[in-house]
Amino acid sequence: MVKPKSFIDKVEIVAYGGDGGNGCVSFRREKYVPRGDPNGGNGGNGGDVVLTADKNLYTLLDFYYNPQLKAERGENGKGKMMTGEDGKGIASKVPVGTLVKDPETGLVLCDLVRDRQSYIAAKGGKGGRGNASFKTSTEQAPRYAVKGKQGECVRLLLELKLVADAGLVGFPNAGKSTLISAISSARPKIADYPFTTLVPNLGVVYVNNDKSFTVADIPGLIKGAHKNAGLGHDFLRHIERTRIILYVINLKPFENRKPSDEYKILYEELKCHKKELIEKPFLVILNKLDLLENRKEIDEFIKETGVKKKSVIAVSAKDGINLEKLVEQAADLIENKNI
Ligand SMILES: Nc1nc2c(ncn2[C@@H]2O[C@H](COP(=O)(O)OP(=O)(O)OP(=O)(O)O)[C@@H](O)[C@H]2O)c(=O)[nH]1
Ligand SMILES: [Mg+2]
Structure with missing residues (x-):
């Protein structure tokens, strides 16, 4: 490409x-x-x-x-x-x-x-x-x-290799760009089709008056990305230097995938690209909370992936639900608190 x-x-x-x-x-x-x-x-x-x-x-x-x-x-x-x-x-x-x-x-x-x-x-x-x-x-x-x-x-x-504190990884259309637009000054293109983001974007997130961190939004990943499927693994190197990884998972994914499938695939892709990536502290952001009728999908995700509850946060990037909490949690993780 x-x-x-x-x-x-x-x-x-x-x-x-x-x-x-x-x-x-x-x-x-x-x-x-x-x-x-x-x-x-x-x-x-x-x-x-x-x-x-x-x-x-x-x-x-x-x-x-x-x-x-x-x-x-x-x-x-x-x-x-x-x-x-x-x-x-x-x-x-x-x-x-x-x-x-x-x-x-x-x-x-x-x-x-x-x-x-x-x-x-x-x-x-x-x-x-x-x-x-x-x-x-x-x-x-x-x-x-x-x-x-x-x-x-x-x-x-x-x-x-971009230098940022947090790296957003997720499937195309998960809402990464919507999220980075909501929490930082970055303004990448957002659209309802996969592979909207073609190049990495950097944003600065202000936690409060004296604290801030940087986030990198990279193009969406799909299964086989490490072997160059989709936009390929080329962009994965831009999260090699981030201190933490923020997985952005669509609570209402396309096709027959479940949110837990998305996470598992992303985890494998990161691992195949460089093992160090999955050793970094991380948070799982379950996005599009506004589309859920109850919390069933969230509980299921935790059960199916084994990710600790405290590392999972459900948000709506579009409606601004839970974003303050997410920013604080990410800032704490970057500062090595709470790992
Ligand atoms: N209902 C709902 N829709 C959302 C939310 N976040 C993002 N979207 C929608 O999901 C679609 C994809 O959003 P993007 O932010 O472009 O997704 P992305 O992960 O950056 O996608 P790529 O750049 O293709 O990897 C857009 O139509 C957004 O409006 C959310 O919290 N709730
Ligand atoms: Mg995008």
Whole structure:
């Protein structure tokens, strides 16, 4: 499936550090001074290419369109002892959670998980020395200078793994996007058909005046997602770093599925993707409570799945039932209380 070009979470780039400027060969020229001193200046250093994590960015889209990052070369040195100016570096912003990898080996070179954390992707070359710098007591008039060093040229793979406190997982149409819209400022598309959400969304949930947490809504999962069914497992990596998992289960699922079937399938998909996912603290959110006539489905769910009652909360994302309680419970779980 071709991903829409708004959210890009994997991209290969080439970073070019600027070359160093050349050193200069020059001699002082003055009237009545037959052999002036050497005065060739040094070349300027080439600029670096630096990647910096920015918490306000969610996509690597810019790099998809501009995969080549070229820093400026240093200026050549000049006569009269003038050093060339350093080349301008490039400071590119990447979303927090970007892994910088070697595309050949997959080795992680840096994990930019903190806001404003930086990584020098390609170093600029050093400027060459001008002839003035070679003057010694035995060599008064050197006629040589050094060329600037070449800047580094590095191919890198940027891979984004979102950093959020809570990750929402659920079948398509379970109401994940409705929920994230109701509890946070995120406004993903909501519709009564599966696979409405095609890219992950991040939202900030305010618990009270001084407490907040972040939630990631990822596209719906179906059986076989870890083997790429539906929109595939590609998005599962965006919940690998969340502290807790929030399963969103439709109390009135499609077809002949029961809510407990949905949970069991999701659990298996997460386990097959990465075992660590099912070891995280979790809550099960039984959504669409407004459609129930009695609590029978809720009791059945607990019985059939063996999930502890205190880890299950029934809500209506659409009508706003129990959402405050859910937010508080999730915040406690994130803070390690009540596990
Ligand atoms: N009755 C009722 N309908 C709901 C509730 N929550 C969501 N819905 C409806 O369920 C449908 C799917 O909601 P979405 O929020 O788009 O579901 P989703 O889980 O994000 O779906 P995908 O993006 O396809 O994975 C929409 O028509 C919503 O209006 C709820 O609490 N009660
Ligand atoms: Mg959605």
